[in-house]
Amino acid sequence: MGKLASQTRIKWEGDLFHLFLFPYQFSEIAPQVVHSVDLLAGSWGTVGSIISWTYMFGGAKCVAKERIEAIDMKKKSITFKVIEGDLLKLYSEFKIICEMESDGDGEDKVYKCALEYEKRSDEAPEPTVFMDFLLNFMKDIERSRRLVPN
Template sequence: MASPPCKMTAQLAFKAGGDVFHRIFTINPQHLVRAAPTKILGCNIRHGSFQTVGSVIEWIYYLDGKQRTCLQLIESVDEEKRRVAFKFITGDLLQRYKNFVLAFQVETRAEKDYIIWTVDYELLDAALPHPISVLKFVIELTVEIEAHIFG
């Protein structure tokens, strides 16, 4: 039996600038191959463009020690809130989860930028594990991007 909708979030201070982070994902996500080579192996547009809702991106990445591939639909882009949501439409994760959406938002509070990652999902079977490794992945990805920016 499937689980009810679930949500996990993580928040990280990002000293390299939230606008920089947002631009990498919306304008130039291919740069992630250089910024986080231990996580991202490839990023290709399959349909549309990187900034456009409804576009499809292919990601080649490492998760849980394995190389994986997925297609993500850009579900929403909110430039004002600096928020982007990606819905998984193919890939290994959909063998365990349905309606899997990964989103980030940049928030500025007290002159500090924070990256807030959200994972919305449903387990296909309530006995399956929650996607904690995905949340760990995006936390580590964020840290690697910041380290790359600071050189």
């Protein structure tokens, strides 16, 4: 398994972690990137739930079906395991681990993202472009400055 991790700071009023527990809001906040987020099984914000995403990546419309594998309320982290979709054309295993930290009492938040993956072949690229996509997506959310209910 490979692992890639990065982080970025964003300004956000309210609980950024809440967005990851209820990700259907992403299509309202950044519709140019996330077209739809649908709950297929389970309940929003619970381990075992299955979520379908339709998103734009590299100029193409992509899909991903993910299962929430873990939620740590204390660390404000959530782990998504991709179980179907475009990413699995290159990777036999793919997990996205998102963690949010507050930076003091202000609206500064630190968004940490880790990707755990196993390539299908040696020719498959490291998922650095996808990591950039995720970090840029958080910047899109910051630019939207739309407040969602907590």
